[in-house]
Amino acid sequence: MAARPLDIDTAWELVLSAVDRSNVTLPFPGTETPAVRINGQGSWNLMQPATHEAQSLLSVFLPLCRPLPDNAQLNVIGQLGQSLDGRIATVTGRSRFINGDDGITHLHRIRAVSDAVIVGAGTALTDNPRLTVRRTHGRNPVRVVIDRHRRVPDSHHLFTDGEAPTLRLISGTYSKPPHAEVPPGVTDVPCLGRPEDDAPVDPAHILEVLADYGLRKIFVEGGGVTVSAFLNAGLLNRLHVMVAPMIIGSGRPAFSLPEIDLLDDALRPRAQLVNLGSDMLFDLDFSGT
Ligand SMILES: NC(=O)c1ccc[n+]([C@@H]2O[C@H](COP(=O)([O-])OP(=O)(O)OC[C@H]3O[C@@H](n4cnc5c(N)ncnc54)[C@H](OP(=O)(O)O)[C@@H]3O)[C@@H](O)[C@H]2O)c1
Known part of the structure; x- marks a missing residue:
């Protein structure tokens, strides 16, 4: 029996060790003491007392770790961090920082259990994000930017920092990669049709392209236009909306x-x-909805 209840840091280590596993008992890190049992259908049981925060973390993240049984299946999670009045940025596009420290850590945790993180060109252009896992342990996902018109400058972090591979989805005719793996560095993937087309590309096509690269746990991080397109297409399995106690009163x-x-x-x-x-x-x- 462990001396202390399972805390949030230990819960996070357990989440990382649960990625793509089922029907296993996970011990407290560094011991043989059973901590959590992961069952076949994605349900789980705590085998030790845990703090309220640790239980919440496990209940939010363990469903995201489930192995995808069949090669065709994807798991897609979206997120938005918004004010009480449903805004994700000011009218001029400033969104740093609507969410507080805990919300940002949560965002990094979702990245850590995802194969790929997607942002729209608007977010990549305005925020110049890194999309890496810096606030917690875990590996960086492959970064994906939907940028039909190549609006995002080549000097932005996604294309220069080398922290994780980046796929830049651009206009052009798609041809399937020879291997289901993402090359290191920056890869331009023509797949978004003709540059003069204005209609949004079917997000299902974007998921098919990512599956061809072996990416199946997909995190759609923003912004509003991009997440809404996946939501409207009925492609999100889960959506994490983080609401900050803030009223902006105008904005995106x-x-x-x-x-x-x-x-x-x-x-x-x-x-x-x-x-x-x-x-x-x-x-x-x-x-099921
Ligand atoms: N609070 C948060 O959680 C959060 C998260 C992320 C971003 N943000 C903020 O949100 C703002 C940007 O969000 P946004 O909603 O304006 O833009 P966005 O979703 O980041 O980007 C939209 C653009 O991405 C491309 N795109 C996305 N889906 C596409 C599709 N299906 N087919 C073709 N192109 C597609 C299009 O680019 P083209 O028009 O070039 O074709 C589209 O105009 C920024 O101010 C950022 O700071 C907030």
């Missing part, structure tokens, strides 16, 4: 979906609410 909206008249037509996924500290997390489960 989180979600933009086709207009509806009746609230019966609104999306009502199963929801788990988790107090992250600085932000409130809505962990939304769209499987």
